[in-house]
Structure formats: C-alpha cells, structure tokens
Amino acid sequence: VQLQASGGGLVQPGGYLRLSCAASGRTLNNYDMAWFRQAPGKEREFVAHINWDSTYYSASVKGRFTISRDNANNTGYLQMNSLKPEDTAVYYCAAAGVTLASARARTSAGNYPYWGQGTLVTVSS
Secondary structure: EEEEEEEOOEOOOOEEEEEEEEEEOOOOOOEEEEEEOOOOOOOOOEEEEEOOOOEEEOOOOOOOOOEEHHHHEEEEEEEEEEOHHHHEEEEHHHHHHOOOOOOHHHHHHOOEEEOOOOEEEEEOO
C-alpha cells in the first residue's frame, strides 16, 4: 500500500483544514487507518484512528477533528476545525492490514506498517 498525504498549509487560529490520504496499490476497505503528527523537537504522536465500525481520537483533538474514509475512492480524511497554534506539526497518515482492537494498539505508531510522506500544517496569525 502506498499512501500520499496532502492538504496541509498555513491557517489562522480558529480556522480549519481538511487533510487527505490517497491510497494506491491495495483497497483500504479492510485496513485500519490513522493520523499521527510530529511537531518540531517533539516525538510523533497519535491523532485519530478509524476502522470499519469506529473512530478513536486523542484527547487533545477530540471534538475538533473528525477522521473519515471514502472506500469507493480509496481515500482517508482528517477534518480539522478550531485549529490552535499547538496543532502545528507535520501530519502523517498510516494504515495497518490488521484490526487494532485496543486503544493502546490504535495509538502505537509501530503497529502501522504503511505511512504517507507527511503534510505540514502551520497554525499561526
């Protein structure tokens, strides 16, 4: 599976962006997908996860971000609303060919063998 993330950019605090993750090589229907982010000087952190029947979010983005997927177009999305300066980071999409059932499994980057190249989101006035 090859993943390509896009949609990043510069946005003012309180604004919104929608990130896309286009997949090729395999259909994503049976894959868990997730978004992670990495801010300058910090470790990569979990943002959101989606599988065939549920979504899961980090506490820092819950209520502001929405993860979704369009299986017909083999694309995942991350809608980000009410953006804050602390959301500034490179955002990565990831996929796993197995069901990650627990919260611990879903939030661990090591459980995702497929990664996109990252897209930069900068929240600043």
